[in-house]
Amino acid sequence: xxxxxxxxxxxxxxxxxxxxxxxxxxxxxxxxxxxxxxxxxxxxxxxxxxxxxxxxxxxxxxxxxxxxxxxxxxxxxxxxxxxxxxxxxxxxxxxxxxxxxxxxxxxxxxxxxxxxxxxxxxxxxxxxxxxxxxxxxxxxxxxxxxxxxxxxxxxxxxxxxxxxxxxxxxxxxxxxxxxxxxxx
Numbered sequence: 001x002x003x004x005x006x007x008x009x010x011x012x013x014x015x016x017x018x019x020x021x022x023x024x025x026x027x028x029x030x031x032x033x034x035x036x037x038x039x040x041x042x043x044x045x046x047x048x049x050x051x052x053x054x055x056x057x058x059x060x061x062x063x064x065x066x067x068x069x070x071x072x073x074x075x076x077x078x079x080x081x082x083x084x085x086x087x088x089x090x091x092x093x094x095x096x097x098x099x100x101x102x103x104x105x106x107x108x109x110x111x112x113x114x115x116x117x118x119x120x121x122x123x124x125x126x127x128x129x130x131x132x133x134x135x136x137x138x139x140x141x142x143x144x145x146x147x148x149x150x151x152x153x154x155x156x157x158x159x160x161x162x163x164x165x166x167x168x169x170x171x172x173x174x175x176x177x178x179x180x181x182x183x184x
Contacts, residue, residue: 006074013070021065021076022050032078033087033101035094036122037066038168041131046123049090049098053077062086093145094120119149124168134161 002017008025015024020043025032036047045064052065055075062083065076077083084105091098091107098120101107126138126149137158141150149169151162 004070004072004074006070006072006076008076009078015070017070019070021052021054021063021068021070024070025065025076025078030078032065034066035090035098035120036124038124038127041124041127041168043067044123044127047090047094047121049087049101051083051086053080053083118171119169120171121147121149122170123149124170125149125165128168129161129165132164134165137161138165 003014004017005012005014006024007013008021008028008030011028011030013024013028015027022032022034022037022043032050032052034047035049036044037050043066045067048064050065051062052068053060053076054063054068055077056071056073065078087101088105088107091101091105092109092111095102095107095109095111098107121140123140126140129135129137135155137152137155138149139152140147142148
């Protein structure tokens with residue numbers, strides 16, 4: 001496989017073509033925070049916590065490091081004031097589910113009134129079920145601060161299948177919904 005040379009945080013990096021910026025950075029000891037990323041699932045880019053700034057020529061733009069592939073001569077910054085502001089906002093929007101990054105990025109409590117205290121909206125459960133052929137038994141519903149994970153209506157309840165999907169749920173939201181369904 002062809003390799004490319006790029007620069008991440010001032011450090012020259014060599015990576016195989018097709019490698020994501022996240023994988024290339026981590027392979028070289030450069031940490032980029034993630035939330036929805038899981039090595040057992042295809043990259044998703046939903047949370048945008050892994051946002052980095054790329055520079056090509058005189059053009060800068062923000063990209064999700066878990067999705068964007070390395071390019072020859074690319075210059076990447078993993079931290080700056082712009083990136084930190086975005087990460088802080090993401091952390092505050094999904095509060096309290098990303099507290100591990102709160103201090104590092106200066107994020108303060110729940111200033112957006114997020115009622116999803118047991119769901120970080122990472123989508124791992126939805127993606128796992130779809131990718132492992134368990135089907136669309138859980139899904140995203142709503143938008144913005146009203147977005148939620150829910151059990152797909154009209155589907156037969158199979159406790160073992162739901163438990164497999166739930167194993168990817170870091171917050172417990174699916175467990176609460178399954179327990180309610182089970183009690184009915």
